[in-house]
Amino acid sequence: MSKPVKSISSPIRLEYTYSAGEAPTRFLRGLAQKKIIGQRCPVTGKVYVPSAGASPTHGVPTVGEVEVSDKGIITTFCIVRIPAENLSVQAPFVAASVLLDGADIALFHVVDECPLEEARMGMRVQAVWVPDEELSPSLRSIKYFKPIDEPDADFESYKEHL
Amino acid sequence: MRDVAVVSFAQAPNKRRELVRNEVEILMPVVREAIERSGIENKEIGFICSGSSDYLAGQPFSFVTSLDAAGAWPPVCESHVEMDGAWALYEAWVKLQIGELDSALIYCFGKSSMGDISEVLSLQLDPYYMGPLWPDQMSLAALQARLLLEKGQVSERDLAEVVARSRRNAKDNPNAQLSGDFEVEELLAEPMIASPLRKHDCAPISDGAAAVVLAADDLARSVCQRPAWIAGIDHRIEAHDLGVRDLTRSPSTALAAEKAGLARAPVEVAELYAPFSHQELILREAMGLGEGVKVNPSGGALSANPVMVAGLIRIGEAAERIKNGSASRAVAHATSGACLQQNMVCVLEGR
Amino acid sequence: MAELCGVVGIGQTKHDAKRIDVSTAGLVREAALRALEDAGCTWRDIDAVVLGKAPDMFEGVMMPELFLADALGAVGRPMLRVHTAGSVGGSTALVAASLIQAGVHQRVLTVAYEKQSEGNAMWALTIARPFSVAVVAGAGGYFAPLIRAYIRRSGAPEDTGIRVALKDRKNALKNPYTHIQIPDIDFDKIASSPMLWDPIRYLETCPSSDGACALVLASEEAAKKSPTPPAWIHAAEMRSEPTMFSGRDQVNPQAGRDCAASLYKKAGITHPRKELDVAEVYVPFSWFEPMWMENLGFAEEGVGWKMTYEGATAIDGDMPINCSGGVLSSNPIGASGMLRFAEASMQVRGQAGEHQVDGVRRALGHAYGGGSQYFAMWIVGSEKP
Numbered sequence: 001m002s003k004p005v006k007s008i009s010s011p012i013r014l015e016y017t018y019s020a021g022e023a024p025t026r027f028l029r030g031l032a033q034k035k036i037i038g039q040r041c042p043v044t045g046k047v048y049v050p051s052a053g054a055s056p057t058h059g060v061p062t063v064g065e066v067e068v069s070d071k072g073i074i075t076t077f078c079i080v081r082i083p084a085e086n087l088s089v090q091a092p093f094v095a096a097s098v099l100l101d102g103a104d105i106a107l108f109h110v111v112d113e114c115p116l117e118e119a120r121m122g123m124r125v126q127a128v129w130v131p132d133e134e135l136s137p138s139l140r141s142i143k144y145f146k147p148i149d150e151p152d153a154d155f156e157s158y159k160e161h162l
Numbered sequence: 163m164r165d166v167a168v169v170s171f172a173q174a175p176n177k178r179r180e181l182v183r184n185e186v187e188i189l190m191p192v193v194r195e196a197i198e199r200s201g202i203e204n205k206e207i208g209f210i211c212s213g214s215s216d217y218l219a220g221q222p223f224s225f226v227t228s229l230d231a232a233g234a235w236p237p238v239c240e241s242h243v244e245m246d247g248a249w250a251l252y253e254a255w256v257k258l259q260i261g262e263l264d265s266a267l268i269y270c271f272g273k274s275s276m277g278d279i280s281e282v283l284s285l286q287l288d289p290y291y292m293g294p295l296w297p298d299q300m301s302l303a304a305l306q307a308r309l310l311l312e313k314g315q316v317s318e319r320d321l322a323e324v325v326a327r328s329r330r331n332a333k334d335n336p337n338a339q340l341s342g343d344f345e346v347e348e349l350l351a352e353p354m355i356a357s358p359l360r361k362h363d364c365a366p367i368s369d370g371a372a373a374v375v376l377a378a379d380d381l382a383r384s385v386c387q388r389p390a391w392i393a394g395i396d397h398r399i400e401a402h403d404l405g406v407r408d409l410t411r412s413p414s415t416a417l418a419a420e421k422a423g424l425a426r427a428p429v430e431v432a433e434l435y436a437p438f439s440h441q442e443l444i445l446r447e448a449m450g451l452g453e454g455v456k457v458n459p460s461g462g463a464l465s466a467n468p469v470m471v472a473g474l475i476r477i478g479e480a481a482e483r484i485k486n487g488s489a490s491r492a493v494a495h496a497t498s499g500a501c502l503q504q505n506m507v508c509v510l511e512g513r
Numbered sequence: 514m515a516e517l518c519g520v521v522g523i524g525q526t527k528h529d530a531k532r533i534d535v536s537t538a539g540l541v542r543e544a545a546l547r548a549l550e551d552a553g554c555t556w557r558d559i560d561a562v563v564l565g566k567a568p569d570m571f572e573g574v575m576m577p578e579l580f581l582a583d584a585l586g587a588v589g590r591p592m593l594r595v596h597t598a599g600s601v602g603g604s605t606a607l608v609a610a611s612l613i614q615a616g617v618h619q620r621v622l623t624v625a626y627e628k629q630s631e632g633n634a635m636w637a638l639t640i641a642r643p644f645s646v647a648v649v650a651g652a653g654g655y656f657a658p659l660i661r662a663y664i665r666r667s668g669a670p671e672d673t674g675i676r677v678a679l680k681d682r683k684n685a686l687k688n689p690y691t692h693i694q695i696p697d698i699d700f701d702k703i704a705s706s707p708m709l710w711d712p713i714r715y716l717e718t719c720p721s722s723d724g725a726c727a728l729v730l731a732s733e734e735a736a737k738k739s740p741t742p743p744a745w746i747h748a749a750e751m752r753s754e755p756t757m758f759s760g761r762d763q764v765n766p767q768a769g770r771d772c773a774a775s776l777y778k779k780a781g782i783t784h785p786r787k788e789l790d791v792a793e794v795y796v797p798f799s800w801f802e803p804m805w806m807e808n809l810g811f812a813e814e815g816v817g818w819k820m821t822y823e824g825a826t827a828i829d830g831d832m833p834i835n836c837s838g839g840v841l842s843s844n845p846i847g848a849s850g851m852l853r854f855a856e857a858s859m860q861v862r863g864q865a866g867e868h869q870v871d872g873v874r875r876a877l878g879h880a881y882g883g884g885s886q887y888f889a890m891w892i893v894g895s896e897k898p
Contacts, residue, residue, distance in 0.1 A: 006533055007533060008290065008294065010289060010293060010294045010573065012285070012573050014217075014220070014277050014278070014281055014282060015277065015278070016220035016276045016277040016643075017275075017276055017277075018184075018220065018276060018643035018644065019180065019181055019182060019183065019184055019273075019276075020184060020643070020644045021182075021183055021184030021186065021187050022182060022183060022184075022187055023187070024184065024644055025182075028644060041759075044759070046758075046759035046760075047759075048759070050645075052184070052186055052227055052230060053183075053184065053186055053187040053190070054186050054187070054190050054230040054231055055230070055233070055758075056229075056230040056233070056234070056235070056755030056756070056757060056758040057233055057234075057235035057755065057758050058233040058235070059190065059193060059194070059204065059230065059231050059232050059233025059234075060190070060194075060233070061187075061190060075662075076658040076659065076661050076662040076665075077658050077661065078654065078657030078658045078660075078661060078710045078711050078712070078713075079708070079710065079711035080654055080657075080709075080710050080711075081707065081708050081709055081710065081711070082709050082710070095648045095654055095657075095658070095710075096658070097658055104759035104760075105757055105758065105759050105761075108648050109646070109648060110648055121661070121662070121665060138644070138646075139644075139645055139646040140646060155665070159666070160760050160762075161759075161760070162659075162662040162665075162666070162762070162763065162764055163616070210753075215569075215575065215576065216568050216569050216570060216575075216596075217569050217570070217575040220643070221642060221643065222567075222568035222569075222570045222571075222637050222638070223568060223598055223883065225596070226598065226756055226883055226884075226886075227642075227756070229753060229755055229756075230755055234753055234754055234755050235754060235755060235758065236754075236767065236771070237752040237753060237754040237767050237768035237771045237772070238752065238753055238754075239750075239751050239752060239753075240751065240752075240753040240887075241595065241597060241604055241607075241608065241751060242595070242596055242597050243593060243594060243595055243596065244569065244576060244594050244595075244596035245576065245578075245593070245594055249593060252593070253593065253608060253611075256608075256611050256612055256615045256617055257611055257615070259615035259616065259617065260515045260611055260614045260615045261515060262515065282575065283575070285569070285573065285574060285575035286574075286575045286576050286579050286580070287579075287580065288580040289537070289572070289573060289574045289580070289631075290536060293574070396591065397591050397592075398589060398590060398591060399578075399579075399582045399587050399588065399589075399590065399591070399592040400582070400588060400589070401582065401583050401588050402579055402580045402581075402582055402583055403583070406583075413589075414589070417589065498576070498579065499576070499579040500579075503579055503582075504579065504582075504592065
């Protein structure tokens with residue numbers, strides 16, 4: 001007597017070719033040159049990094065090329081303790097929202113060279129780039145952000161970015 | 163029922179492959195155009211509803227960033243269906259019927275060129291029995307076409323004529339992807355790609371986006387000289403398993419047409435979402451469309467088939483003909499699922 | 514204006530890590546059949562079916578309404594499939610309700626589900642947007658920094674989250690359908706559970722569940738044929754905002770506040786904490802309870818945590834939250850929102866069994882999704898509005 005079939009395994013593999021889009025392309029090409037480039041919302045003047053091409057509040061194209069610093073502050077963060085297949089870093093690590101000087105929204109990245117218990121909101125950090133020969137149009141050109149010896153930002157100065 | 167009308171429609175030029183722009187960038191100008199043409203301010207629009215598919219976009223939650231194209235601030239009343247934009251329009255129409263809101267923006271987008279569209283659409287099939295075989299849409303449609311031909315009422319020539327007509331009509335459509343004059347004989351001379359279908363019997367692969375603005379009652383009358391009033395709209399679904407249905411007929415289309423009141427008066431124009439030529443014939447029969455009806459003046463899906471968008475485009479194209487006065491009553495159809503499993507009928511009128 | 518709409522049938526599955534005993538069709542039917550039975554009607558009495566679930570990637574099926582049409586009695590009927598990320602279960606119920614409120618149909622079956630065990634939900638939640646880098650695994654990695662921001666802004670005691678989790682997990686023991694039931698749950702067990710994304714611990718996190726929830730909604734006329742008095746919808750509202758924009762408050766999102774404000778106005782409520790008897794709120798990570806208490810206007814900004822601390826949100830408190838055990842106890846993502854709406858309705862109809870609060874006349878159902886940007890809510894009452 002054979003056992004009833006309870007489940008089947010059906011592997012799915014699909015390949016897609018994605019277009020970054022005009023605005024993201026500028027951002028990514030900038031990264032290959034160790035530049036972090038955002039765009040401005042023509043209505044509010046806010047600098048979006050990276051820009052997806054649209055100002056989310058107004059539905060209009062973001063414009064221009066605004067280079068922002070590769071230094072900034074941690075607005076908020078968490079310590080990730082679970083590993084996952086797609087990630088390049090080893091757990092535990094600090095994942096943080098980093099508000100770069102000159103930008104008006106934070107971008108999410110990893111913080112390293114920082115003891116976990118020292119990670120804090122307002123901490124000044126700077127991008128650590130991969131070696132020149134490994135630069136590419138990708139956020140992986142930034143290996144991680146590391147703490148730098150500059151005074152923490154005042155909570156009031158970044159609290160609207162939380 | 164409240165009077166609700168299409169007051170504007172916009173679409174992106176349909177392309178085989180949009181290499182440079184991402185979905186949001188394609189969508190933004192389309193949404194802007196639809197809003198500008200509607201005569202209603204962006205912030206005045208009461209409801210937003212979109213249609214798209216994660217598997218088509220190759221990422222989960224793909225509709226989330228598309229909201230950026232609409233400028234959702236201050237916060238908006240907004241929803242999304244993982245279906246063709248035609249069903250997003252249906253949800254918006256229902257919302258307006260409630261009476262609290264007077265206008266709605268509907269948008270949809272899809273880049274079929276990014277993945278292998280046949281493989282992607284195979285995932286629509288029953289995951290236990292059909293999916294693991296990975297049958298593609300074309301082969302399934304071919305089974306349906308074979309059944310139709312065997313019945314004896316339709317010939318290969320009839321299919322070629324649908325194609326020739328569609329491509330010829332598409333010459334007048336600046337957004338069409340495929341258009342031109344083709345002789346039936348030259349079409350029939352082409353090799354079959356999935357017997358009995360030839361390549362031209364199958365809709366092309368397209369990247370695109372479209373948007374519609376709906377308005378109710380006096381608002382529609384105040385912003386639009388000749389609104390395309392939705393006289394009736396309904397949709398129905400059939401059984402999924404192909405073996406359970408009579409694939410040569412479309413009872414769900416017939417039922418939806420009946421509920422939408424299609425037969426109440428003749429229509430001059432019909433925009434039918436038939437991604438395969440033989441399906442146009444099945445749909446015509448289900449809807450009782452006579453010889454005098456101009457079918458797919460836009461060229462239909464055979465000229466451009468942005469998946470998740472083509473259904474809304476049918477409604478938009480039919481609405482345009484009402485709005486520009488070239489028709490007083492039109493019908494638009496949308497479909498979802500292999501071999502016309504689910505169908506929507508939308509009857510539009512000028513008054 | 515809107516036609517009256519009532520919840521006349523409610524059904525849910527036993528939620529579990531892997532419902533290997535049923536196919537997807539079996540799972541949704543389990544919930545649907547219970548809802549139909551509760552409504553005292555059959556498949557034939559249904560005019561339309563509205564299906565809701567989260568990303569198709571969770572199960573590896575594109576547009577599953579197509580293959581589920583047969584199983585859900587939808588053949589020959591209109592069928593819709595809603596997808597609004599985590600709030601989908603809620604927005605699905607709202608779309609279904611709008612069909613009745615618009616006078617389009619008399620009786621609608623709505624089902625929301627997730628059979629996450631059939632795919633890989635963690636993978637699906639971690640997929641990087643093309644051209645970006647996946648920094649964290651899973652949704653918790655996205656929300657943990659926001660929680661940290663809330664703790665900083667409010668000065669809430671660090672163990673607030675543990676208290677929420679303890680309450681919800683104790684409540685779960687009174688609900689036979691829940692996935693996670695830990696009979697000997699206590700404060701220390703939660704406090705000592707592994708930290709996943711600081712400050713979120715394992716036992717402060719929602720599980721990944723297979724499950725479904727179904728509702729039968731009816732017009733005033735059609736509701737007369739159902740045996741149990743309906744939960745009448747007093748108000749329903751949806752709001753969305755963009756995921757990311759400069760100056761966005763992700764901790765106390767405007768969309769949530771606007772949604773609640775509009776909801777209360779429609780229901781004629783001016784003091785929600787007083788005028789609502791119970792609420793089922795979407796709390797996938799413990800700290801969302803104090804955050805939502807503020808966002809919903811049950812507490813002033815910055816002191817939502819006090820409601821937890823004071824026991825106000827306990828089952829015997831003045832504003833019981835998640836007597837069902839909430840999302841922390843069962844989380845079939847697509848269904849979780851509808852479960853909140855269903856549990857609120859059950860409270861109003863006196864169907865909540867062991868986790869019933871006495872004398873509930875009005876209850877709130879709440880769902881959110883995406884980057885805390887999609888909100889769907891409803892208020893149901895034992896009397897007609």
